[in-house]
Amino acid sequence: MIQQIYPQVQHSYQFELNKDMHISAAHYIPHDDAGKCQNVHGHTYFVNLTIAGDDLDDSGFLVNFASLKKLVHKRFDHTILNDHSELFSNQDPDYFPTTEGIARVIWEVVQKELDTKANKPKCVQVFVRETPTSYVVFRPKQKGRQE
Numbered sequence: 001m002i003q004q005i006y007p008q009v010q011h012s013y014q015f016e017l018n019k020d021m022h023i024s025a026a027h028y029i030p031h032d033d034a035g036k037c038q039n040v041h042g043h044t045y046f047v048n049l050t051i052a053g054d055d056l057d058d059s060g061f062l063v064n065f066a067s068l069k070k071l072v073h074k075r076f077d078h079t080i081l082n083d084h085s086e087l088f089s090n091q092d093p094d095y096f097p098t099t100e101g102i103a104r105v106i107w108e109v110v111q112k113e114l115d116t117k118a119n120k121p122k123c124v125q126v127f128v129r130e131t132p133t134s135y136v137v138f139r140p141k142q143k144g145r146q147e
């Protein structure tokens, strides 16, 4: 087990799966307030995805664990996050590759893929640990569902 403590997310779906992964990546925060973090530096991010739903696909999966890893790890591992200009911005603080921004962008990437699936799983939480002492949890606002 690579991470033993997970924040819990409240929901009423019948199935919940969690996928852990490590991502080695570099970034910088393009703002004076970031101090030393304005310089390019690297982290081994720990990411946990929480996916929930009531229906399984034809394989009996809520979503294939391997496809989640491919979607996130393959895209970001050993890259410079700021270079993903289709996802991150050096001008818009909402899309700086901060831990917060990374968590939200990962959610957007994952949910976009899940929306293509017939069984309509939902990414209900993205946990991103950037350092041994710092992490962020992103949870989407729930629309039209009593959780």
Ligand SMILES: Nc1nc2c(c(=O)[nH]1)N=C([C@H](O)[C@H](O)COP(=O)(O)OP(=O)(O)OP(=O)(O)O)CN2
Residues within 6 Å of the ligand: 029, 034, 037, 097, 098, 099, 100, 130, 131, 132, 133, 134
């Ligand atoms: N709210 C945020 N604050 C900071 C972020 C961030 O993404 N969101 N990022 C950084 C830096 O990128 C840095 O890599 C992480 O900072 P920090 O946790 O302060 O790292 P340290 O190892 O220096 O912390 P210790 O307290 O010494 O363990 C900065 N802030």
Ligand SMILES: [Zn+2]
Residues within 6 Å of the ligand: 027, 037, 041, 042, 043, 130
């Ligand atoms: Zn950093």
